[in-house]
Amino acid sequence: MLGWWTVISTETLAQRALPGGGNKEAILATWEAGLGGMDWIVDLCKQGKAEQHSFNGYPNRFTALASEITPILAQGIPDGTMRDFHGKGPVGWKGSIKVHQDRITACAPDQLLTVEVWDQS
Numbered sequence: 001m002l003g004w005w006t007v008i009s010t011e012t013l014a015q016r017a018l019p020g021g022g023n024k025e026a027i028l029a030t031w032e033a034g035l036g037g038m039d040w041i042v043d044l045c046k047q048g049k050a051e052q053h054s055f056n057g058y059p060n061r062f063t064a065l066a067s068e069i070t071p072i073l074a075q076g077i078p079d080g081t082m083r084d085f086h087g088k089g090p091v092g093w094k095g096s097i098k099v100h101q102d103r104i105t106a107c108a109p110d111q112l113l114t115v116e117v118w119d120q121s
Contacts, residue, residue, distance in 0.1 A: 004037040005118040006030065006090065008069060010107065013053055013061055016114050028069075028113070029099045031077050031092030038117045040090045044068060050115070057119030067109035073099060 008028045009016060016022050031037075041062050044050035050064035072089055079094035107113070 003032060003034040003093075003120045005032050005120055006037065006041075007059075007116045007118070008073070009114045009116070010103070010111065011114055012112070013063065013114055016061070016116060025103075027098075027100065028103050028107070029073050029077065029097075031090065031098070032096040032120065033091045033093065034080060037091055040072065041115055041117065057117075059116040059118040062115040062117070063112050064115065065109065066107040066111040066113050069113050069115070070104050070107055070109075073104050074101075 007030050009022065010026045010028065011022050015026075038060065041050055041064075042052075044064055045052050045062065049068045050062050052060065052062050054061040075089065077090050077092045077097050077099065079092055079097065
């Protein structure tokens, strides 16, 4: 598959970078998407609402405040059959989307979240 696997976590960049992958209970959402599946977080960076820390695809790492990310997640991540890959929000493949709404709701608006986007090619 050509595309991206996205993981959004409450862990810090340093915690996510540890060998072994971090704390599964800290993950807010994961999904796989096609080639344009990273556009939404890049757009947040262009607007000054997120910051990119690595960009080699293994993974691309970003941070943003929960106040920027949680409203996007609250809207849901449409599967790839329901949305154009060049839309304004995140897109996923049908069946690969996992969203933990209870964890998303528990985030404070000023909490810094880590977004990892892994190259799937």
